Amino acid sequence: MSDKTSQNSECPICAKPSDEAAKPFCSKRCADIDLGRWLKGSYAIPGQDGEATVPANDRNPDEDIIFRDED
Numbered sequence: 301m302s303d304k305t306s307q308n309s310e311c312p313i314c315a316k317p318s319d320e321a322a323k324p325f326c327s328k329r330c331a332d333i334d335l336g337r338w339l340k341g342s343y344a345i346p347g348q349d350g351e352a353t354v355p356a357n358d359r360n361p362d363e364d365i366i367f368r369d370e371d
């Protein structure tokens with residue numbers, strides 16, 4: 301019994317029968333999708349990703365000039 305179709309496990313991404321080479325996924329592509337979801341989930345910390353880009357955009361170059369003029 302070495303027939304891979306005898307395995308009852310299915311891909312957690314697309315629910316196709318999983319492949320021997322890419323268990324528990326059906327293909328490397330689905331394995332990458334799962335990894336991508338996992339990484340995205342750990343990066344998507346609410347509030348942190350959005351706020352990080354605000355200070356750089358909020359800064360006004362003109363204020364720097366005025367500050368130097370006072371010196």
Ligand SMILES: [Zn+2]
Pocket residue numbers: 311312313314315316325326327330
């Ligand atoms: Zn799949």
